[in-house]
Amino acid sequence: MTVNWKPEPPEGEREARRYIDFFTRNGITKKSILQSVDHTYARSNSYFDTVYDYFDQTETFNIACSKGCAFCCHTMVSVIAPEAFYLAEHIKNGFEPEESRRKIEQIVEHDRQHRGKSGAQRHVGRIACPMLDPETHLCTVHGVRPLTCRSMHSGDVTPCRVAFETRDAYHPAPSHALFFKNTQAYYDAYGTALHSAGLILEPLELNAALATIFTEKNVFVRWLKGENPFENASADAGLTDAPPPA
């Protein structure tokens, strides 16, 4: 079948104008930050739907990911502060109180054991994200998972399995740029919109950011004032370790 359309990925500058306009109208508050993440995830979902349709129609890329396949949930996840606040709100209020308390304890304990470990170290150690259900291998926060998780995909499950079984963090799996452009565009857009308002926006390690929110006082308020409560939760270059040179 001839297909004469292609998914149009979000574009950083255009999205930045949308965010600047949104924060100009609503102010930069806890409510508007959480709403903005809501919109970001809804827009990402629509975009990914078009990407799946496109690959279905053109058969140019096979998406091998399926429910319960979680090899890629054993590495480091980077997020930006608005996403960490959004997920923390969901963990506090989106579960029964007992389940919520248990999750927070798990995240804090996970962070105590693993803070500072790179993506490769987590992969080699098969250190699962604390949001992954150990029995079903399903993400327990699927609907509110970060942009980085939303863009993870593979064109073939075999290399993912080999990488996991051999603990080879650099074993390549086929991927497609259309998935990663979404995350980059929204990171750029948030960066432009919030940096110009004096807020600090840098990539954070997911669990360290959540543990900071759950264990320290007034983290959201401090961040909104332009302070950096996530100083020790940064997903710096050492944690996002690039593959060794060939």
Ligand code: SF4
């Ligand atoms: S948040 Fe969910 S999708 Fe992301 S790494 Fe954790 S378990 Fe996997």
